[in-house]
Amino acid sequence: MLNINNLHAEIQGNTILKGLNLSVKAGEVHAIMGPNGSGKSTLANVLAGHPDYQVTAGEVIFQGADLLGFSVAQRACAGLFVAFQYPLEIPGVSNVQFLKLALNSQRKYRQLSELDALDFLQLVKSKVQEVGMEEELLYRSINEGFSGGEKKRNEILQMLVLEPQLAILDETDSGLDIDALKLVAQGVNAFRCDPNAGQERGLILITHYQRLLNFINPDFVHILFDGRIVKSGGPELALALEKNGYADLLPKGLS
Amino acid sequence: MNARERLLTDFARSKAYFPGHLLPWLTSLRESAIENFAAQGFPSPNDESWKYTNTKKLQQTEYCIAQQAVIPPIDSLAAQIKAQQLCPDEQRMVFINGIYHPELSSMSPLPKGIILSSFAQALQDHPKLMASTLGKIVNHQAQPFSALNSAFMSDGLFLWAAENSQMASPIHCLFISTTSAKPVVFYPRLLIVLKNNTPLTLIEHYIDLSATSFDPDMTATKQTAGNHHLINTVTEIHLGSEAHLDHYKLQQESLNSRHIAAMYVQQHRASQFTSHSYSLGAALARCDIQIQLTGSQAECTLNGVYLVDGQQHVDYHTQITHLAPDCSSQQLYKGVIQGHARAVFNGKVIIHPEAQQSNAQQLNKNLLLSDSGEVDTKPELQIYADDVICNHGATVGQLDTQALFYLQSRGVSQSDAQAWLVYGFVSELLERINNPLLRKFIQLSVTAQLNRLVGNDACDFPVLFPTQNGELSCR
Numbered sequence: 001m002l003n004i005n006n007l008h009a010e011i012q013g014n015t016i017l018k019g020l021n022l023s024v025k026a027g028e029v030h031a032i033m034g035p036n037g038s039g040k041s042t043l044a045n046v047l048a049g050h051p052d053y054q055v056t057a058g059e060v061i062f063q064g065a066d067l068l069g070f071s072v073a074q075r076a077c078a079g080l081f082v083a084f085q086y087p088l089e090i091p092g093v094s095n096v097q098f099l100k101l102a103l104n105s106q107r108k109y110r111q112l113s114e115l116d117a118l119d120f121l122q123l124v125k126s127k128v129q130e131v132g133m134e135e136e137l138l139y140r141s142i143n144e145g146f147s148g149g150e151k152k153r154n155e156i157l158q159m160l161v162l163e164p165q166l167a168i169l170d171e172t173d174s175g176l177d178i179d180a181l182k183l184v185a186q187g188v189n190a191f192r193c194d195p196n197a198g199q200e201r202g203l204i205l206i207t208h209y210q211r212l213l214n215f216i217n218p219d220f221v222h223i224l225f226d227g228r229i230v231k232s233g234g235p236e237l238a239l240a241l242e243k244n245g246y247a248d249l250l251p252k253g254l255s
Numbered sequence: 256m257n258a259r260e261r262l263l264t265d266f267a268r269s270k271a272y273f274p275g276h277l278l279p280w281l282t283s284l285r286e287s288a289i290e291n292f293a294a295q296g297f298p299s300p301n302d303e304s305w306k307y308t309n310t311k312k313l314q315q316t317e318y319c320i321a322q323q324a325v326i327p328p329i330d331s332l333a334a335q336i337k338a339q340q341l342c343p344d345e346q347r348m349v350f351i352n353g354i355y356h357p358e359l360s361s362m363s364p365l366p367k368g369i370i371l372s373s374f375a376q377a378l379q380d381h382p383k384l385m386a387s388t389l390g391k392i393v394n395h396q397a398q399p400f401s402a403l404n405s406a407f408m409s410d411g412l413f414l415w416a417a418e419n420s421q422m423a424s425p426i427h428c429l430f431i432s433t434t435s436a437k438p439v440v441f442y443p444r445l446l447i448v449l450k451n452n453t454p455l456t457l458i459e460h461y462i463d464l465s466a467t468s469f470d471p472d473m474t475a476t477k478q479t480a481g482n483h484h485l486i487n488t489v490t491e492i493h494l495g496s497e498a499h500l501d502h503y504k505l506q507q508e509s510l511n512s513r514h515i516a517a518m519y520v521q522q523h524r525a526s527q528f529t530s531h532s533y534s535l536g537a538a539l540a541r542c543d544i545q546i547q548l549t550g551s552q553a554e555c556t557l558n559g560v561y562l563v564d565g566q567q568h569v570d571y572h573t574q575i576t577h578l579a580p581d582c583s584s585q586q587l588y589k590g591v592i593q594g595h596a597r598a599v600f601n602g603k604v605i606i607h608p609e610a611q612q613s614n615a616q617q618l619n620k621n622l623l624l625s626d627s628g629e630v631d632t633k634p635e636l637q638i639y640a641d642d643v644i645c646n647h648g649a650t651v652g653q654l655d656t657q658a659l660f661y662l663q664s665r666g667v668s669q670s671d672a673q674a675w676l677v678y679g680f681v682s683e684l685l686e687r688i689n690n691p692l693l694r695k696f697i698q699l700s701v702t703a704q705l706n707r708l709v710g711n712d713a714c715d716f717p718v719l720f721p722t723q724n725g726e727l728s729c730r
């Protein structure tokens with residue numbers, strides 16, 4: 001469903017992604033690990049279409065379409081979702097109203113009927129329970145005054161409501177305590193294995209920690225370093241990383 | 256003849272016909288006001304407080320006194336007026352071109368101690384009460400437009416609340432301007448006196464109706480063919496000890512209108528004054544708000560929103576004078592500027608030596624949506640007491656691109672994302688409106704104007720904006 005070929009991207013003249021290749025098929029879970037500053041969030045932002053980043057070379061095919069030719073909103077409507085590492089606070093815009101607008105914008109794009117307030121609220125409330133979020137947070141401004149963990153849960157709530165085809169979770173696990181992590185992981189697993197989904201969903205987990213991968217089992221683990229994927233393997237790669245750090249895994253001379 | 260001479264001639268010609276022309280105290284008030292105007296003339300750009308607001312076009316227009324305006328058939332107005340109802344229980348006073356029309360108004364019996372009347376009627380019924388207050392706190396020396404209003408005022412509102420009187424229903428003063436063959440000017444005058452311990456809600460609401468086309472969805476900034484009119488309005492508010500006034504002003508006139516308004520407030524001990532001011536329409540809107548905190552523990556809160564586009568020009572000049580200890584003043588004004596529009600904000604706070612323990616907060620935030628819009632904002636603090644807390648701030652910013660990205664990353668279109676962010680910018684002020692019906696009415700007016708500002712299709716846009724939990728809430 002996602003094919004990234006030779007992706008190069010820069011921000012403010014600094015080249016961050018330097019020829020990244022990655023292929024994700026429907027139903028697969030990929031974990032991307034790598035030291036701070038290696039370009040993991042850059043990848044997520046570039047895929048979402050963040051205007052601060054320029055793609056200088058390469059291509060991204062999502063569900064058969066040229067993703068890079070899409071606007072930010074079109075990418076979301078086409079079924080791509082990024083749970084951001086640092087979700088923004090947006091004062092004055094109500095969380096629940098925004099969620100309704102987002103869902104109905106996407107439904108409109110897909111030529112589905114819009115949900116009315118009642119149906120929508122019912123849906124949201126069930127998802128709120130799933131991620132263990134305080135319902136009161138729905139009625140606040142987006143992320144305003146939320147704790148780190150609440151912001152992460154809110155991202156997952158958005159994912160569960162919007163039901164994308166491919167979700168990229170950028171360090172969603174950091175900032176969550178172990179109980180919250182379990183709940184969120186359960187939610188993500190349910191989302192992934194939703195029998196009602198038309199197509200099996202894809203998942204990219206950006207993380208530093210094995211502990212998330214204990215709850216959501218990856219099919220593939222990749223190591224991102226200096227803007228490239230330098231090593232790929234199965235779950236054992238993450239375990240090795242946990243034990244020995246990056247030093248042994250990175251190509252010689254790079255660490 | 257220049258504009259000043261023309262007005263002096265007008266005054267000489269019409270003074271025998273003004274309401275209350277047989278009341279000597281009123282005649283001398285008018286005479287002294289016109290002399291004050293004659294001495295000043297119209298403000299010039301050299302005048303510091305009119306530096307950014309040019310009145311040249313206004314002076315060049317030969318406005319005549321309102322009688323010549325065409326009043327549409329009363330029947331056709333009734334439905335229009337009904338659509339402007341804010342609350343079902345309101346006392347609604349309707350003014351057409353500045354003149355009170357009882358047949359269009361909707362008044363229910365008043366509680367004991369309350370006098371609510373048109374200004375002209377009150378000059379007949381309550382001249383003594385009026386003589387004791389009218390014009391007493393209005394600045395004629397340095398406010399030429401206020402001087403003109405005092406000279407020419409002919410109708411408006413008189414509201415008197417005796418000590419401990421109670422009135423729950425809001426008073427809605429609906430000022431409707433109609434088109435006319437020639438440019439016209441009106442001078443509404445509102446005199447509000449709340450004696451000790453009286454709470455009240457008052458709404459000043461300004462709209463336009465064209466005599467020829469009754470537009471059901473009256474849009475604030477629609478330019479209709481027709482002549483310009485000028486509203487020069489003055490509101491005087493006297494608040495006794497522990498009196499409490501919630502004052503709303505909703506200005507939704509068309510671009511045919513120029514709106515010059517002054518509000519003078521005097522607050523005695525522990526009185527509270529809250530102003531919610533929404534300036535959405537008019538080609539030119541100037542508001543001078545002057546508040547004197549003369550009794551200790553008096554509090555005033557000024558909330559303002561202005562949303563301008565095209566060639567609109569809006570100018571708020573506030574001046575709060577702390578004269579007694581333990582008073583507080585809070586100001587928050589937010590503006591959104593699109594197109595070639597221009598916004599001016601000047602907030603002056605004066606703290607006299609005896610006003611120790613004053614708390615004065617002032618903040619003006621502007622969101623500039625275009626490169627050609629302009630904002631001039633200036634705080635002015637004059638502090639002569641040492642034990643005070645004063646803060647002021649002024650910002651001019653653009654839409655946050657990170658926030659725009661975040662909203663769009665969930666599938667929201669760019670224009671919706673812009674509209675919602677702009678709405679988010681002003682929504683904290685809407686949330687300060689306690690009365691839910693009033694909040695809803697103003698919210699719809701605000702969102703309609705915001706849609707216009709961001710170029711969103713007003714009809715298609717799902718204007719289901721965040722309120723408290725209200726709209727969506729089924730909990």
Ligand SMILES: Nc1ncnc2c1ncn2[C@@H]1O[C@H](COP(=O)(O)OP(=O)(O)O)[C@@H](O)[C@H]1O
Nearest residue numbers: 011012014016035036037038039040041042043
């Ligand atoms: N706004 C920016 N301007 C310049 N450099 C940036 C900016 N944002 C991130 N970078 C740089 O891009 C590199 C990759 O960052 P990022 O993708 O956030 O790494 P990771 O998520 O892997 O920790 C870092 O060296 C960082 O300093």
Ligand SMILES: [Mg+2]
Nearest residue numbers: 040041042085
């Ligand atoms: Mg990162």
